[in-house]
Amino acid sequence: MSGMSRRRITSKELAKLAGVSSATISRAFSPDSRIGSATRDRILAVAREHGYQPNAIARSLNNQRSRLVALVVNAIGNPCEAEEQQLLVHRLQARQLLPIILCCADHSDRLQLMRLASTYQVDHVVVFSDMVSMQDAVDIFHTTKPIIVSFEPLENENVSSIRIDGAEAADGIIDKIVRDGKKRFAYLSGTNSSWIDKLRRKWFADALTKRGLAFEAQAFGDYSYDSGFKEAVLLLHRDKVDAIICGNDVMAIGARDAARRVLGKNTPDDIAIVGQDGIAMAAWDCNDLTTLSLDHVAFIDAVVELIERHDAEIEGPHSITLTCTARWGSTA
Amino acid sequence: MSGMSRRRITSKELAKLAGVSSATISRAFSPDSRIGSATRDRILAVAREHGYQPNAIARSLNNQRSRLVALVVNAIGNPCEAEEQQLLVHRLQARQLLPIILCCADHSDRLQLMRLASTYQVDHVVVFSDMVSMQDAVDIFHTTKPIIVSFEPLENENVSSIRIDGAEAADGIIDKIVRDGKKRFAYLSGTNSSWIDKLRRKWFADALTKRGLAFEAQAFGDYSYDSGFKEAVLLLHRDKVDAIICGNDVMAIGARDAARRVLGKNTPDDIAIVGQDGIAMAAWDCNDLTTLSLDHVAFIDAVVELIERHDAEIEGPHSITLTCTARWGSTA
DNA sequence: ATGGTTTGTGTAATCGTGTGCACAATGCAT
DNA sequence: ATGCATTGTGCACACGATTACACAAACCAT
Numbered sequence: 001m002s003g004m005s006r007r008r009i010t011s012k013e014l015a016k017l018a019g020v021s022s023a024t025i026s027r028a029f030s031p032d033s034r035i036g037s038a039t040r041d042r043i044l045a046v047a048r049e050h051g052y053q054p055n056a057i058a059r060s061l062n063n064q065r066s067r068l069v070a071l072v073v074n075a076i077g078n079p080c081e082a083e084e085q086q087l088l089v090h091r092l093q094a095r096q097l098l099p100i101i102l103c104c105a106d107h108s109d110r111l112q113l114m115r116l117a118s119t120y121q122v123d124h125v126v127v128f129s130d131m132v133s134m135q136d137a138v139d140i141f142h143t144t145k146p147i148i149v150s151f152e153p154l155e156n157e158n159v160s161s162i163r164i165d166g167a168e169a170a171d172g173i174i175d176k177i178v179r180d181g182k183k184r185f186a187y188l189s190g191t192n193s194s195w196i197d198k199l200r201r202k203w204f205a206d207a208l209t210k211r212g213l214a215f216e217a218q219a220f221g222d223y224s225y226d227s228g229f230k231e232a233v234l235l236l237h238r239d240k241v242d243a244i245i246c247g248n249d250v251m252a253i254g255a256r257d258a259a260r261r262v263l264g265k266n267t268p269d270d271i272a273i274v275g276q277d278g279i280a281m282a283a284w285d286c287n288d289l290t291t292l293s294l295d296h297v298a299f300i301d302a303v304v305e306l307i308e309r310h311d312a313e314i315e316g317p318h319s320i321t322l323t324c325t326a327r328w329g330s331t332a
Numbered sequence: 333m334s335g336m337s338r339r340r341i342t343s344k345e346l347a348k349l350a351g352v353s354s355a356t357i358s359r360a361f362s363p364d365s366r367i368g369s370a371t372r373d374r375i376l377a378v379a380r381e382h383g384y385q386p387n388a389i390a391r392s393l394n395n396q397r398s399r400l401v402a403l404v405v406n407a408i409g410n411p412c413e414a415e416e417q418q419l420l421v422h423r424l425q426a427r428q429l430l431p432i433i434l435c436c437a438d439h440s441d442r443l444q445l446m447r448l449a450s451t452y453q454v455d456h457v458v459v460f461s462d463m464v465s466m467q468d469a470v471d472i473f474h475t476t477k478p479i480i481v482s483f484e485p486l487e488n489e490n491v492s493s494i495r496i497d498g499a500e501a502a503d504g505i506i507d508k509i510v511r512d513g514k515k516r517f518a519y520l521s522g523t524n525s526s527w528i529d530k531l532r533r534k535w536f537a538d539a540l541t542k543r544g545l546a547f548e549a550q551a552f553g554d555y556s557y558d559s560g561f562k563e564a565v566l567l568l569h570r571d572k573v574d575a576i577i578c579g580n581d582v583m584a585i586g587a588r589d590a591a592r593r594v595l596g597k598n599t600p601d602d603i604a605i606v607g608q609d610g611i612a613m614a615a616w617d618c619n620d621l622t623t624l625s626l627d628h629v630a631f632i633d634a635v636v637e638l639i640e641r642h643d644a645e646i647e648g649p650h651s652i653t654l655t656c657t658a659r660w661g662s663t664a
Numbered sequence: 665a666t667g668g669t670t671t672g673t674g675t676a677a678t679c680g681t682g683t684g685c686a687c688a689a690t691g692c693a694t
Numbered sequence: 695a696t697g698c699a700t701t702g703t704g705c706a707c708a709c710g711a712t713t714a715c716a717c718a719a720a721c722c723a724t
Contacts, residue, residue: 082409
C-alpha cells in the first residue's frame with residue numbers, strides 16, 4: 001500500500017496502470033468471468049499496490065443489487081431484541097451483507113425513516129419492531145421488491161413471516177403457578193396494543209380460561225425496567241394480584257424489584273413473576289427469572305433461511321413457525 | 333399511491349409522465365435550485381402518485397457523498413456501548429444519515445469487514461470498539477477520507493478523537509473505599525490489553541499509589557457477566573482481596589453475584605465492588621452499583637460535534653475531552 | 665423600443681462499474 | 695492446411711441521478 005494517496009483510485013485509472021481496459025479490471029474482481037489467470041494476478045497485484053477496491057456504490061447501481069439490508073428495530077440497547085440483532089448482524093456479515101439499522105422507537109417519523117432507507121435500494125428488510133405496521137412497511141418497500149421478514153403474518157406475496165407459538169409453554173407455566181396456589185393474575189403489557197403483545201397475552205389468557213380463571217387486571221408499560229417497577233407497584237398494591245405475567249424480561253425484573261423493595265414480597269412464595277423473551281440476563285444469578293423464552297439461534301436461523309430463499313429467487317411468501325419453551329427460574 | 337407497481341419508477345420515466353426533462357425532476361427534489369414553483373408542485377404531485385423517490389445509490393455516485401456512516405462496535409447487545417449506540421443512531425437519523433453497523437467482536441476478520449464497508453464510500457467512521465487498531469482503521473478508510481472518531485488519540489490528520497478523563501472521579505472512589513477500611517485491591521480487566529482498558533486501570537492505580545497502595549491482583553475477563561462472576565470467585569478466594577475494580581458494569585454485577593452467592597460476602601461491608609460505564613442497569617434497584625460513569629449524552633454530543641465539523645469541512649483533526657463522574661451506589 | 669438581468673428549462677456530460685457483443689488469437693480435430 | 699470451438703480482451707452502452715452550460719422567455723429600466 002503506497003501510503004498517502006488521498007483520493008480513491010478508479011477502475012479506469014488502474015486500467016491505465018496495468019495496461020488493460022477497465023472492463024478487464026472489472027473481470028479481475030468477478031470470481032467467475034472469462035479472464036486469463038496471468039492477467040488477473042497481475043491486476044490484483046497492481047490493485048493491492050494502489051489500494052484499489054471496486055466502488056460498491058457504482059457496482060450497486062449497475063447490478064441493481066446493493067447488498068444492504070435494513071433492520072427495523074425498536075431500539076438498539078433494548079435487551080429484548082439485542083441478542084437477536086447481534087446474531088443476525090453476525091450472520092449477515094458472514095454473507096457479505098451490510099446491515100443498516102433503523103431505530104424507530106425514538107424517531108418521530110418512522111415512516112419517513114423507512115422511506116429514506118428504501119431509497120438506498122436495500123435488498124432485504126427485516127422488521128423486528130412491533131411499532132411499525134406491516135402494511136406500512138410493504139407500501140414503502142414494495143417498489144424495490146425486497147423481502148420483508150417480520151413477526152406479523154400478513155397475506156402478501158412480498159412478505160415472509162416467522163410465526164411464534166408459545167401457547168403450550170405458557171400453559172405449562174400457568175399450570176405450575178396455579179398449582180402453587182396463586183389466584184389473582186395480572187398481565188403487564190409492553191405496548192399499548194401491538195400485534196405481538198396481543199398474541200402473547202392470548203397464550204396466557206387461554207391457559208387461564210382453561211382453568212376457569214382470567215386476568216384480574218391489566219397494565220401497560222413500555223418494555224423498560226422503570227415501567228415494570230412502576231406498574232407492578234400499582235398492580236400489587238391496588239389490585240392485590242399475586243401473579244404478574246410481563247411482556248418481556250426487563251419489565252419482569254423491574255416488577256420483581258418493586259415487589260421486593262416496595263411491598264416486601266418475595267418470589268415465588270408471596271408472588272409469582274413471569275418474563276418473556278429469555279434474554280441472557282434472565283439467567284443471571286441475581287435474576288433467575290421464570291420466563292417464556294424463544295431460542296434466539298433458531299429464530300435467527302429462520303430469518304437467514306428466509307433471506308436465502310429470497311436470494312435464490314424462490315417465489316412466493318414463506319412462513320416458518322417456532323415454538324417457545326419455558327425457562328424455569330426462581331420467580332414463579 | 334397507485335398500488336401495485338412492481339418496479340421502482342425512474343427519473344426519466346417520471347419526466348415523461350410530467351412532461352418535463354429528467355433534469356427538472358432532479359431539481360424538484362433539490363431544495364434550493366432554480367425551478368418554477370408551479371412546476372415543482374406538479375412534479376411532486378405526480379411523484380407522490382407514482383411512489384417516486386430519487387435513487388440514493390445513483391445520487392451518491394454522482395455526489396461523491398453517500399450519507400452512510402460506519403459504526404465500528406464490539407457487539408450490539410453489549411450494554412456497555414448499547415446506550416451510546418442508541419443515542420448516536422438517533423442523532424444520525426435526525427440528520428438523515430444512515431448507520432451501517434460493523435460488529436467486530438464475533439467476526440473472524442475484522443479488517444476484511446472494514447474493507448467491505450469502505451467500498452461503500454461511507455462519509456464517516458465512528459470507532460467504538462477497542463478491538464480494532466486505530467492504525468488499521470486509518471489505513472483502510474483513508475482512501476475516501478472520511479472522518480474517524482475514536483476513543484484512542486492518534487496523531488493523524490484524518491482522525492479526530494474523544495479523550496476521556498476519569499482520574500479525579502477514580503480518586504474519589506478509591507478514597508471512599510480506603511476510608512471504609514479496605515486494603516487489598518484487585519483490577520478486573522475487560523480485555524487482555526486494549527488501549528482503553530489500560531487507561532482506565534491507570535486512573536485507579538494512580539489513586540492507589542498516591543495512598544501508598546497498589547493492586548494486589550489483576551484478572552482478565554471479556555466484559556461479560558459470566559467472566560465477571562468467574563474471575564471474582566478466583567480473586568476473592570485465592571487472592572483474598574476485599575475490593576474489586578471492574579472494567580465495566582456488567583462484570584461488576586457478575587462479581588457482586590459471585591461474592592454474595594459463592595463466598596457469602598456482601599457489599600459494601602465485606603467487600604467493595606466498583607463498575608465502569610454508568611449504564612442504566614447500574615441504577616436499577618437490584619444492582620445499585622457504585623461506578624465510574626460517563627455522561628452518555630455528552631459523549632454522543634461530542635461525537636456529533638466532530639461529525640458536524642467534518643461535514644462543514646473544517647480542516648484538521650479535532651479532539652474533545654470529557655471527564656467522568658462517580659455514581660455512588662451501595663456496592664462500595 | 666432596446667439592452668441587460670433574471671428565471672425556468674432542456675441538452676449532454678459525468679460519477680465508477682458491469683456486461684453483451686465483436687473480434688483476434690489460440691487449440692484441436694480432420 | 696482448413697474449419698470450428700474456446701479463450702481473452704476491448705468497445706460501448708447501461709445503471710439513475712446531478713449539474714455546468716446554453717438558451718428562450720419574461721421582466722425591468724432607460
